[in-house]
Amino acid sequence: MAAPAHGTEHLTVRRAGATLVITLDRPEARNALSLPMLVGLHDAWLAADADEAVRSVVLTGAGGAFCSGMDLKALADRGRPAGDAYRDRLAADPDLHWKAMLRHHRPRKPVIAAVEGPCVAGGTEILQGTDIRVAGRGAVFGLFEVRRGLFPIGGSTVRLPRQIPRTHALEMLLTGRPYTAAEALRIGLIGQVVPDGTALERALETAELINANAPLAVEAVKASVYDTAGLDEPEALALELERGWPVFATADAKEGARAFAEKRPPVFRRA
Known part of the structure; x- marks a missing residue:
């Protein structure tokens, strides 16, 4: 801790x-x-x-x-x-x-x-x-x-x-x-x-x-930027997929799409 x-x-x-x-x-x-x-x-x-x-x-x-x-x-x-x-x-x-x-x-x-x-x-x-x-x-x-x-x-x-x-x-x-x-x-x-x-x-x-943005998405984006630095492009792009795809399965991703459709601010819950 x-x-x-x-x-x-x-x-x-x-x-x-x-x-x-x-x-x-x-x-x-x-x-x-x-x-x-x-x-x-x-x-x-x-x-x-x-x-x-x-x-x-x-x-x-x-x-x-x-x-x-x-x-x-x-x-x-x-x-x-x-x-x-x-x-x-x-x-x-x-x-x-x-x-x-x-x-x-x-x-x-x-x-x-x-x-x-x-x-x-x-x-x-x-x-x-x-x-x-x-x-x-x-x-x-x-x-x-x-x-x-x-x-x-x-x-x-x-x-x-x-x-x-x-x-x-x-x-x-x-x-x-x-x-x-x-x-x-x-x-x-x-x-x-x-x-x-x-x-x-x-x-x-x-x-x-x-x-105001989804915290899981923000943290995954930051991690991807640093983790792929110095890698050749194919390896970096593969690692980006590993970081990025799980974000699409989150409840926050669903909330983002729902809020957009309902024309309201999203309420992200780090889930």
């Missing part, structure tokens, strides 16, 4: 209808990743998948920032009393931080990123694990690791070239320079740019559009 998503001192979790809103909440550090934040993220992803009433997830940051990457000092700080419990969690599951950053975990429900301000280093790496991305005009993206003699080990050398053209991926990875929201949109890293301060609002609007 997944741990309940109660949040931590660096992460808040709330429900907005059928959407779980996860907020990185350490604005004084531009939401740099800390151990309490990573533990909270890990538990929130699992809770979202375990709760059938949740149909989508929005990930955002507090205080006009998304995430400025890993806070190595905070992770190394053993003087904080609250840190011991979190370190016990990490010791029990050494993969926890990778799951939290969506490197070793793919949520079953659609995840929408609502980005304001800096979304750099580990922030850009988490972003690559989300499905739909909305950013304010003033958002900044980038993978700065090579500038510090480090490696973007959160998955960027693998995922980024699969999500945007390789030449743009290599430029971002090798130069370590910042990218504006307009540039990120142009190269396909994000899907929408909105006025500053409205990214969360737009993300929630997008989530509502998803929530």
Whole structure:
């Protein structure tokens, strides 16, 4: 059973209808990743998948920032009393931080990123694990690791070239320079740019559009997109049939057709 998503001192979790809103909440550090934040993220992803009433997830940051990457000092700080419990969690599951950053975990429900301000280093790496991305005009993206003699080990050398053209991926990875929201949109890293301060609002609007659809169909479509990535076309199309045909046999599929014929909104029951 997944741990309940109660949040931590660096992460808040709330429900907005059928959407779980996860907020990185350490604005004084531009939401740099800390151990309490990573533990909270890990538990929130699992809770979202375990709760059938949740149909989508929005990930955002507090205080006009998304995430400025890993806070190595905070992770190394053993003087904080609250840190011991979190370190016990990490010791029990050494993969926890990778799951939290969506490197070793793919949520079953659609995840929408609502980005304001800096979304750099580990922030850009988490972003690559989300499905739909909305950013304010003033958002900044980038993978700065090579500038510090480090490696973007959160998955960027693998995922980024699969999500945007390789030449743009290599430029971002090798130069370590910042990218504006307009540039990120142009190269396909994000899907929408909105006025500053409205990214969360737009993300929630997008989530509502998803929530109105049949959840079994939504989750099967998402799974098919990811499961067929990298396969040759015949193999991918065969796998698509395996994912898609069972959806037609669901009660929700029958309800969708019936609602269309009766000219009313469908009532989907995940059945």
